Amino acid sequence: MDDNFVQVTLHINGQEYVLPLDPRVTLLDALREYIGLTGTKKGCDHGQCGACTVLVDGRRIDSCLSFAVMNEGKAITTVEGLENDGQLHPMQAAFIEYDGFQCGYCTAGQIVSAVGLLNEASGPSDDDVREGMSGNICRCGAYPGIVEAVQHCRAAMHRSRPSQPSSYSPQSSIEKADDDATL
Amino acid sequence: MRPFKYIHVTDAPTAITTLASERQAACTSLGEKLVSLACTHPSSPLFGSSQQQVVVENSIVRRKDDEEHCISYTDILHLHQRDMLEVMTQVQPDTESKKYTCYSFGSHFVEVHVHPYSGEVRVTRYVAAFDAGRIVNQKTACSQLTGGIIWGIGMALEEQVIRDERNGRILNADLAEYHVPVNRDIPDIDAFFVEEHDPHMNILGTKSVGEIGTVGSAAAIANAVYHATGKRIRTLPITLDKLL
Numbered sequence: 001m002d003d004n005f006v007q008v009t010l011h012i013n014g015q016e017y018v019l020p021l022d023p024r025v026t027l028l029d030a031l032r033e034y035i036g037l038t039g040t041k042k043g044c045d046h047g048q049c050g051a052c053t054v055l056v057d058g059r060r061i062d063s064c065l066s067f068a069v070m071n072e073g074k075a076i077t078t079v080e081g082l083e084n085d086g087q088l089h090p091m092q093a094a095f096i097e098y099d100g101f102q103c104g105y106c107t108a109g110q111i112v113s114a115v116g117l118l119n120e121a122s123g124p125s126d127d128d129v130r131e132g133m134s135g136n137i138c139r140c141g142a143y144p145g146i147v148e149a150v151q152h153c154r155a156a157m158h159r160s161r162p163s164q165p166s167s168y169s170p171q172s173s174i175e176k177a178d179d180d181a182t183l
Numbered sequence: 184m185r186p187f188k189y190i191h192v193t194d195a196p197t198a199i200t201t202l203a204s205e206r207q208a209a210c211t212s213l214g215e216k217l218v219s220l221a222c223t224h225p226s227s228p229l230f231g232s233s234q235q236q237v238v239v240e241n242s243i244v245r246r247k248d249d250e251e252h253c254i255s256y257t258d259i260l261h262l263h264q265r266d267m268l269e270v271m272t273q274v275q276p277d278t279e280s281k282k283y284t285c286y287s288f289g290s291h292f293v294e295v296h297v298h299p300y301s302g303e304v305r306v307t308r309y310v311a312a313f314d315a316g317r318i319v320n321q322k323t324a325c326s327q328l329t330g331g332i333i334w335g336i337g338m339a340l341e342e343q344v345i346r347d348e349r350n351g352r353i354l355n356a357d358l359a360e361y362h363v364p365v366n367r368d369i370p371d372i373d374a375f376f377v378e379e380h381d382p383h384m385n386i387l388g389t390k391s392v393g394e395i396g397t398v399g400s401a402a403a404i405a406n407a408v409y410h411a412t413g414k415r416i417r418t419l420p421i422t423l424d425k426l427l
Contacts, residue, residue: 048358102326126371134365137358141333142326143369 008069012037013081023069027061028052030068031078039079039108043137050136053109053116054078060116062135079108082115091115094153095146102140110136114150118157126151199319201274203387208272214239216270221254224262228252285384287395289313291332291403297411302426304340304408309372311400316381316390324392328374331396337364339401340420 005020010030019034028045031037031054040063043051047065054063055077082089091114094100101107110133117132129150130143138146218237221229221244229237229244229252238247245253260268294308311332318324341362345354355361374396380388401419408426409415416425 044358046357046359099322099326102323102330127367130366130369134367137363137365139363140326141330141364141369143333143364143366144329144372145326146366 006069009072010035010068010076011074012076013078019068021068023067025068026064027054027066027068027071027076028063031063037078037080040112041105041108043106043109048137049106049109050113051106051109053113053136055112055116058116058119060113060135077112077115079112082111089115090157091118091149091153094149094156098145098149098152100142100145100149102138102142106136106138106140106142110138110142110146114146114153117150118154199387199389199392201385203389204385205272205274207386208274209270212270212272213268216268217256217259218244220263220268221259224259226262227259228254283383285381285390287313287315287390287392289328289395289399291335291399293400293403293407295404295407295411297408297426302423304404304421304423304426306336306340306368306404306407307370309336309370309374311372311374311396312377313374313392313395314377314379314390315392315395316379316384317388318376318378318392319387319389321376324376325374327392328376328396329372331394331398332372332374332400333364333369335397335400336368336404337362338397338419339404340422341368343420343422 002022004022006023008019008021008030010017010019012031012035017035019030021030021034025034026045028040028042031040032042040054041051042064043049045052045064047062050062052063053060055061056066056071056074058075058077082092088096089111091111095107095111095114100110113133113136117129120132122128122132126147129147133143133146133150215234218234218239221227222232222234222237224230229246232246232252236246236248237244243253243255244259254262260266290312292308292310293306296305296307297303298305309332311328313328315324341364343355344361346352347354381390382388384390405416405419405421408421412426414426418425
């Protein structure tokens with residue numbers, strides 16, 4: 001083991017991984033190259049496309065912009081961790097039902113990002129979902145399907161857990177002035 | 184059956200069209216070969232029958248006038264001690280293709296909002312109708328249209344390669360600086376097909392779907408900007424500075 005390497009313990013999808021890593025290894029590379037969880041994709045490696053989105057303690061981040069060592073002691077969720085005992089996560093099922101993908105390359109990032117979005121305070125409208133999902137680029141143009149999938153999943157999850165606070169938040173419903181600008 | 188395909192133009196949008204013709208030819212040829220094998224083996228219930236007297240359906244070959252005289256595909260192969268059957272066919276464009284143009288066609292209807300102070304253009308509504316012959320898979324074909332329309336929105340309003348004119352080097356060679364549409368840039372899109380089965384293109388009546396979504400998209404947006412502002416912008420993308 002190189003002198004520069006450090007022992008890093010990562011909690012990913014409920015499992016513990018202990019890895020000897022150069023401290024400069026990104027979380028994305030740790031997931032893909034060292035652990036073999038290749039569901040998370042490397043689209044640009046510069047934090048510009050969102051294909052590498054993972055959840056860290058329920059919050060979505062670009063894993064290419066985070067070093068693996070920075071995420072010790074946190075609960076990391078990748079796309080592989082969304083399913084529950086062989087059952088698809090509701091968001092995954094919604095993406096299939098409402099056709100939220102074409103080539104599939106951005107899809108893992110879109111789904112994880114969408115799950116993260118549901119944990120955030122965001123407005124109820126389609127435009128709010130569009131705004132919240134704009135960190136995940138889709139060159140195939142599956143955006144309309146993605147928005148539909150997120151909205152239907154959000155409604156379904158809200159129906160099945162009515163005691164949980166919804167992700168609707170009054171302050172996000174303030175209309176942005178430029179949305180309605182006309183001559 | 185293992186179909187072999189050779190086309191001398193790599194042309195993804197017409198794949199379904201050429202494949203449809205080629206598959207049809209290969210299946211016809213395979214059917215004829217199966218019937219021939221069924222009718223020429225002495226142990227076959229169809230021994231001595233001609234091609235015209237039998238019909239191929241539901242994985243069996245049977246006599247048209249007597250359903251009792253039939254044999255399954257697998258039994259035909261067993262009789263001839265074969266594991267598989269292979270045919271090779273070739274399909275050429277015929278004289279019909281010289282008489283008709285067989286292109287897909289689309290119409291785009293766009294509403295834009297242009298900010299009076301900043302010149303920012305936003306597409307707020309999009310409706311488009313397309314004729315691409317018979318649609319084999321509605322879901323994926325509609326997705327293809329939507330994707331093409333979104334490419335067109337990017338082409339009209341956002342995408343631009345910026346070069347260093349001294350040496351040709353591309354200056355915005357990453358996703359942060361070469362702007363492609365993000366989710367917030369795209370409104371509800373209502374894209375649909377007007378299905379018209381084109382009998383001249385091929386046996387299935389299919390036409391290209393791959394590129395038709397983009398053709399006309401940027402033009403419709405530019406026309407909408409003209410309608411909103413009175414300004415004809417003749418270079419793409421239509422950025423804020425061109426409208427101020």
